[in-house]
Amino acid sequence: MDFYDLDLSDHALDALDAMNFTTCTPVQEKCIPEILDGHDVLGVAQTGTGKTAAYLLPILSLLDEGDYPADAINCVIMSPTRELAQQIDQAMQGFAYYMPTVSSVAVYGGNDGSRYDQEFRSMQMGADVVIATPGRLKSHITMGNTDLSRVSFFVLDEADRMLDMGFSDDIISIAKLLPPDCQVIMFSATMPDKIEQLANTLLKSPSVIKIAVSRPVDKIDQKAYVCHENQKLRIINSLFRSNQLKRVIIFACSKIKVKEINRQLITMHINSGEMHSDLSQAERDDVMYRFKTGAIDVLVATDIVSRGIDIDDIAMAINYDVPHDSEDYVHRIGRTARAERTGQAITLVRGWDIVYFMQIEKFLGYEVQKLPLPGKMEGPEYKALNKKGAKAVFHPRPGKKRKQRGSSAPRGGKPGKGKRRENRGEK
Numbered sequence: 001m002d003f004y005d006l007d008l009s010d011h012a013l014d015a016l017d018a019m020n021f022t023t024c025t026p027v028q029e030k031c032i033p034e035i036l037d038g039h040d041v042l043g044v045a046q047t048g049t050g051k052t053a054a055y056l057l058p059i060l061s062l063l064d065e066g067d068y069p070a071d072a073i074n075c076v077i078m079s080p081t082r083e084l085a086q087q088i089d090q091a092m093q094g095f096a097y098y099m100p101t102v103s104s105v106a107v108y109g110g111n112d113g114s115r116y117d118q119e120f121r122s123m124q125m126g127a128d129v130v131i132a133t134p135g136r137l138k139s140h141i142t143m144g145n146t147d148l149s150r151v152s153f154f155v156l157d158e159a160d161r162m163l164d165m166g167f168s169d170d171i172i173s174i175a176k177l178l179p180p181d182c183q184v185i186m187f188s189a190t191m192p193d194k195i196e197q198l199a200n201t202l203l204k205s206p207s208v209i210k211i212a213v214s215r216p217v218d219k220i221d222q223k224a225y226v227c228h229e230n231q232k233l234r235i236i237n238s239l240f241r242s243n244q245l246k247r248v249i250i251f252a253c254s255k256i257k258v259k260e261i262n263r264q265l266i267t268m269h270i271n272s273g274e275m276h277s278d279l280s281q282a283e284r285d286d287v288m289y290r291f292k293t294g295a296i297d298v299l300v301a302t303d304i305v306s307r308g309i310d311i312d313d314i315a316m317a318i319n320y321d322v323p324h325d326s327e328d329y330v331h332r333i334g335r336t337a338r339a340e341r342t343g344q345a346i347t348l349v350r351g352w353d354i355v356y357f358m359q360i361e362k363f364l365g366y367e368v369q370k371l372p373l374p375g376k377m378e379g380p381e382y383k384a385l386n387k388k389g390a391k392a393v394f395h396p397r398p399g400k401k402r403k404q405r406g407s408s409a410p411r412g413g414k415p416g417k418g419k420r421r422e423n424r425g426e427k
Contacts, residue, residue, distance in 0.1 A: 001029045007036055009061035011098040016057075019094060025050035027211050032058045034207040035185060042199050043187045045211035046327065046334075051157065051187045052091050059153050060092075063128050064099045071126040072150035076178075078171065079133055080161040081304055082108040082281055083288070088131050088157065107132035107140065109281065120145045134162060134170040141174065148177040156202075159188040160195055168198070175202050190327055216330055216345070219337040222368045224347040224357065227379040232320060232348045233264050238374035239318075239346070240270055246297040247314050251332050253321040255302055261320060262300040272298035303328065311335065316344040322353035326363035351380040 001024045003016050016022070024032070027045045034041050035058035045051055059075055068074045079085040089106040096102045105122035107130055123130060123146040130137070130146075140146045154175065156162065162171060175184075184203050188195050191210075199206065216222065225235050239245060252258045255276035262274040273287045273296040291299045292311060303323075314336040323329045329347075336343025347368070349357045361367050373379050 003057075006032050007061075008032070008057055009064040009099075011064050012057055012061045012095060014098045015095050018097065025054075027051055027209065028054045028057070030209045030211075031055065034209070035059065035183070036062065038183060040183060040203040040206040041185045041209065042203055042206045043185070043209045043211075044189070044191050045187065045209075046189045046330065049211055052088055053095070055155050055157075055185050055187070056088075056091060056095050059129075059155070060096050060099060060102060062153075063102050064096075068128070068152060069126070069150055070101075073123060073127060073130050073146065073148060074151065075129045075153040075155070076137070076148065076151055076174075077129065077131045077155040077157060078137070078162065078174070079108075079131060080158045080165055080167065082133060082284070083304065084158060085131050085133055092129060092131065102129070103127045104129035104131065107136050109133060109136045109139075134167040134174065137174060138170045141177065148174070149179060151178050151182050154178055154182050154184045154202075156184075156186040156188075156198075159186050159198065160190045160192065163194050163198065168194070171198070172201065189331065190325070216333055216337075216364070219342045220333055220345050221342070222333065222345045222347075223371050224349050224368045225371055225373060225379070226349045226351075226354070226382050227373060227377070229350045231373065231377050231379065232350070233261070234377065235348060235374060236265070236318065236320075237268050240268070242374075245316060246294070248298045248316045248318065249314055249335055250298060250300045250318045250320050251323075252300065252302065253323075257320070258300050258302055265298060265300065270298055271296050272300055275299055275301040275304060277302070277304065303332070312338045313341065314338070314343060316346065319345070319347040322347060322349055322356045322360070324356050326360045329360045329363075349382075354380070354382060 002022055003013060003024060004022075006024070008016075027043060027049045031041055031043055031054040035055060041055075043051065043054065055077075062068075063074055077088060079088055085106050085108045089104065092104050096104070103122070103126075105119060105127040107119045107123075119136075119140065123140065137146070141148070156171065162168075184206075186195075186199055186203060186206075227235060236250070250261060250272075252261055255278055258274050258276045259278075262272050265272040273291060275284060275287050279287065287296075287299070290296045300320075317333045317336045319329070319332060323332060333343075333345035336345060347357065357368075370382060
């Protein structure tokens with residue numbers, strides 16, 4: 001579907017024209033009309049499907065053309081991390097480029113006092129859109145800095161990640177301050193029981209839109225090493241010695257492990273940096289900047305960068321630990337092979353995690369190629385214990401990998417100069 005088939009405001013369409021975006025993704029095609037019609041929406045779709053535009057475009061269109069109070073906060077968008085809040089804010093600036101009367105402010109922790117004062121002033125003056133992490137917004141509410149009694153739109157982005165990070169109580173307490181007629185929009189990559197419970201608490205007769213989790217694209221060359229835990233760093237060292245690897249993300253399960261891996265990589269003379277929640281906002285911004293600009297070749301990170309962070313030229317994603325959820329695996333390796341590029345994904349599968357990787361292969365519908373360990377190392381057999389305690393070998397059903405269809409969906413950012421579409425026609 002073309003964006004011009006939707007009832008978006010002229011200014012929103014002008015921004016899309018300038019960014020050369022014409023075609024909706026499935027989640028945008030299904031969500032935008034429901035939001036424009038005033039329905040609460042529960043959207044279940046993985047990262048990279050265009051969820052940000054699916055709620056920003058209709059909300060901005062309504063704010064642009066509607067009669068909303070100029071001195072009130074009209075929309076609150078909750079984000080689990082500062083990085084995602086910044087990315088939403090960048091998309092907001094692009095889509096609202098031709099809407100000078102629509103204002104916004106990003107509210108997140110890890111900043112100095114001057115930033116806090118700027119957030120306070122913006123909310124006091126009535127920023128139309130507040131993009132916030134739960135903890136920081138709760139801090140402003142506690143200090144009496146903000147009034148949410150006239151909010152018209154409340155958006156929870158990456159709701160499952162927010163609950164995983166322990167923000168459930170903060171979200172509920174914030175939601176209690178909203179007016180009864182506030183339109184609530186929730187997006188989640190997964191649909192566990194706790195998300196259903198939260199949706200039942202916050203949403204009123206929502207339109208439920210589910211976009212099936214897609215398999216990794218064919219452009220990702222997936223491989224795995226079956227190894228012991230103490231062999232993982234030697235395998236990584238061998239990978240870097242035998243290849244001129246750059247633009248690599250290594251995912252680990254905890255910030256403690258991220259720190260240790262990064263320290264070991266530096267001793268191997270590998271140009272790496274680390275990303276985890278113990279870093280200050282300034283430190284995280286600096287690491288991301290150096291990685292994006294090529295000042296460092298390898299980023300060792302927790303799942304903080306597996307969703308919602310837009311870096312197009314990652315050549316390889318390495319799972320130092322096997323994720324225990326198939327969708328997390330898809331999110332991680334989906335950091336590579338973006339924007340028409342190819343990429344590689346390597347997973348280090350230790351003995352105890354074999355069962356989880358078998359579940360991932362079952363989800364994929366095919367078996368990931370297992371590479372021999374470098375040198376003379378020997379790893380465990382690729383077997384798992386069944387319920388009776390006997391060894392069982394998993395054989396996934398044969399299946400075809402899905403091919404990824406191209407998309408011209410918006411990814412945000414400030415629009416550049418572009419040719420405006422002619423003969424738009426009357427609505």
